[in-house]
Amino acid sequence: MSAFNATGDVSSTSVLIAHFRALESTRDDALFEDPLASALVEASGLPVGQAKLEHVITSRVYESVAARTRYLDDRIEAAVSRGARQVVLPAAGLDTRAYRLGLPDGVAFFEVDLENVFAFKEPVLEQSNAKATGPRSVVPADLTGDWVKQLTAAGFDADVPTVWVLEGILMYLTDEQNDQILDELSAVSAPGSELLFVSFAPGMIAEEQTKELAGMATAAGIGFKSHVADPVAWVGARGWVIADQTTIKEFGATIGRDVPYDEAQFGPVTWLVHAIRAE
Ligand SMILES: C[S@@+](CC[C@H](N)C(=O)[O-])C[C@H]1O[C@@H](n2cnc3c(N)ncnc32)[C@H](O)[C@@H]1O
Numbered sequence: 001m002s003a004f005n006a007t008g009d010v011s012s013t014s015v016l017i018a019h020f021r022a023l024e025s026t027r028d029d030a031l032f033e034d035p036l037a038s039a040l041v042e043a044s045g046l047p048v049g050q051a052k053l054e055h056v057i058t059s060r061v062y063e064s065v066a067a068r069t070r071y072l073d074d075r076i077e078a079a080v081s082r083g084a085r086q087v088v089l090p091a092a093g094l095d096t097r098a099y100r101l102g103l104p105d106g107v108a109f110f111e112v113d114l115e116n117v118f119a120f121k122e123p124v125l126e127q128s129n130a131k132a133t134g135p136r137s138v139v140p141a142d143l144t145g146d147w148v149k150q151l152t153a154a155g156f157d158a159d160v161p162t163v164w165v166l167e168g169i170l171m172y173l174t175d176e177q178n179d180q181i182l183d184e185l186s187a188v189s190a191p192g193s194e195l196l197f198v199s200f201a202p203g204m205i206a207e208e209q210t211k212e213l214a215g216m217a218t219a220a221g222i223g224f225k226s227h228v229a230d231p232v233a234w235v236g237a238r239g240w241v242i243a244d245q246t247t248i249k250e251f252g253a254t255i256g257r258d259v260p261y262d263e264a265q266f267g268p269v270t271w272l273v274h275a276i277r278a279e
Pocket residue numbers: 010011012013014017018090091092093094095112113114117141142143144167168169172
């Protein structure tokens with residue numbers, strides 16, 4: 001019996017992503033190490049370990065997860081070195097950055113996700129005896145509800161510079177829901193805060209592999225609902241300035257990883273974006 005429904009449950013997607021982080025961690029040329037990922041995947045009871053990397057779609061999702069993890073890890077660490085003292089992970093899933101990044105003392109992590117994710121995740125982490133590198137709070141909340149209120153109740157301080165990490169979530173929500181989430185987090189972002197996000201880009205509509213991926217997601221009951229047309233317009237309207245913007249394909253190439261899909265013909269398919277709060 002699994003903690004998650006195998007299909008139709010968006011929370012189960014967090015297990016596949018953790019599986020890919022576990023696999024990446026075993027490579028000689030690993031882009032990061034996530035020592036807790038395999039225990040979380042095993043405890044989930046989901047058969048994601050059978051995902052075959054030689055399948056082109058699986059390999060593309062695997063390489064995307066590996067590349068985006070590295071992109072975000074580097075920028076979280078850099079933001080903290082510039083003074084951010086809170087890291088908030090909306091839709092944290094089975095993320096273990098609070099344990100593995102080794103940030104300086106006093107940097108607080110806040111993980112927000114649906115209640116069933118933490119009901120599963122917390123006992124597994126406790127059993128592992130792993131210690132978070134700083135204060136870590138979990139916030140069981142729906143991002144389409146009053147999650148910022150719950151985040152604040154958990155100790156989040158709107159006066160403290162924060163790094164926000166939106167990873168593997170925006171495509172599961174509608175444009176309206178994403179606008180709302182961005183409005184809400186922007187309203188509580190102190191000067192010096194930074195925003196990191198991964199999202200589909202307009203090329204996702206026509207690019208063949210992404211269409212296949214979208215079809216698989218729809219068949220599993222968790223179809224993709226949105227993409228970000230223009231990161232500058234999306235975040236700029238809420239007081240953020242883009243520090244860097246690339247695609248997962250382009251970023252992969254800079255770290256020696258081919259994310260196997262063709263965006264030359266269709267334009268950007270997946271954005272990786274780093275923005276800084278305008279003073
Ligand atoms: C693909 S996983 C990504 C998890 C994590 N960010 C990562 O990259 O490993 C998507 C996550 O979004 C969460 N999620 C989906 N809809 C949500 C909502 N409305 N409120 C809070 N979390 C949500 C799911 O429970 C799941 O953990």
